[in-house]
Amino acid sequence: MSYKSEFGAGFDLGFDLYNYPYLKDNSWHNNVSPSFYFNVGSQYYVLWVDYADRARREDTNPRYLIQKAINEGDEKHPEVYASGGDIIFESELVVDLNQFLNSLSDSHDHTS
Numbered sequence: 001m002s003y004k005s006e007f008g009a010g011f012d013l014g015f016d017l018y019n020y021p022y023l024k025d026n027s028w029h030n031n032v033s034p035s036f037y038f039n040v041g042s043q044y045y046v047l048w049v050d051y052a053d054r055a056r057r058e059d060t061n062p063r064y065l066i067q068k069a070i071n072e073g074d075e076k077h078p079e080v081y082a083s084g085g086d087i088i089f090e091s092e093l094v095v096d097l098n099q100f101l102n103s104l105s106d107s108h109d110h111t112s
Contacts, residue, residue, distance in 0.1 A: 003027035003034035014094040032058040037080040044069040046082035062090040064097040
């Protein structure tokens, strides 16, 4: 599914998804916000992007959150889940997210 079909065409990520081609949309309407998975080597991660308006959020997490995830599928048919994974990044600010993603991109290859 796509985050736009699951959360509405007007959902604002706060960044241009085109700039991060390794982020794979993993959004599902049963989740509280859109999500995107990626991997660095064999480690998978999920980026959660919540509403900019805190009043629309279902929990108290910051707008941007990245946590470790597992792939229960394989590389050809990934099934990536972050339930209970350690949080490695969280921020309200897109500039912080951009810096974090760029630092990962600069130091590692993304294979998904």
